[in-house]
Amino acid sequence: DVQLVESGGGSVQVGGSLRLPCAASGYAYNRYCVGWLRQAPGKEREGVAAIVSGGGQRYADSVKGRFTISKDNAKTTLFLQMEDLRPEDSGLYTCAVDPACTTITGRVSGMPVGDPSRADWGPGTQVTVSS
Numbered sequence: 001d002v003q004l005v006e007s008g009g010g011s012v013q014v015g016g017s018l019r020l021p022c023a024a025s026g027y028a029y030n031r032y033c034v035g036w037l038r039q040a041p042g043k044e045r046e047g048v049a050a051i052v053s054g055g056g057q058r059y060a061d062s063v064k065g066r067f068t069i070s071k072d073n074a075k076t077t078l079f080l081q082m083e084d085l086r087p088e089d090s091g092l093y094t095c096a097v098d099p100a101c102t103t104i105t106g107r108v109s110g111m112p113v114g115d116p117s118r119a120d121w122g123p124g125t126q127v128t129v130s131s
Contacts, residue, residue, distance in 0.1 A: 002027040002120045004095050009125030016085050016129070022078040022095030022122055033101035035108065036069060036080045038091035038127070047107030048093070049080060058108045062088070085129045092124040 004027075008020040020036070035050030035058075049069035050058045057069055068081040078095050096119045098104040103114030 002097065004097065004120060004122035006093060006095050006122045006125040009093060009127045011128040011130065012085055014086060014129060014131045018082045018085065018127060020080040020082070020093055020095075020125060020127075022080075024076050024078070024097070027097060027120070033098045033104050034071070034078050034096065035098070035104035036078075036093055036095055037104070037107055038089075038093045039124075040088075040091040043091075044112065045094075045107065047104060047109070050104045050108050051078075052101060052105060058105055060108050060110070082127075085127075087129050087131055090127055090129045093127055094124040095122045096120065 003025045004022055006020060006022045008018060012018055033050055033052050036048040037045050038048050039045040048060055048063055049067055051069055066084045070079045096104055098119040100118055103116050103119045106113035
């Protein structure tokens with residue numbers, strides 16, 4: 001079974017940084033699209049960043065230039081490096097593996113397409129940015 005476990009969340013001040021790892025077991029990240037999504041209370045889940053199957057990176061406009069998605073060489077851990085954090089970055093951050101790519105990449109582009117039930121999701125880690 002595929003298991004995804006996020007960590008690294010916490011409370012930071014505006015302008016601070018966090019690095020979120022997502023460890024995978026029963027799975028190698030190099031086969032499918034992988035990414036990070038977030039959800040704030042009362043809001044829809046939105047895509048943050050993705051690595052597509054060809055290795056290219058995609059970012060939501062709101063995080064471009066501030067967030068960086070990466071994988072380790074063994075491709076068992078996915079990372080999200082977050083810089084210059086803002087209050088609107090607060091939310092539950094979840095990593096996901098998507099065989100069809102559309103669920104993650106669509107949401108990174110602002111479109112809630114695809115079938116989330118076909119992706120694997122971690123439980124999430126909370127990020128709170130305060131001023």
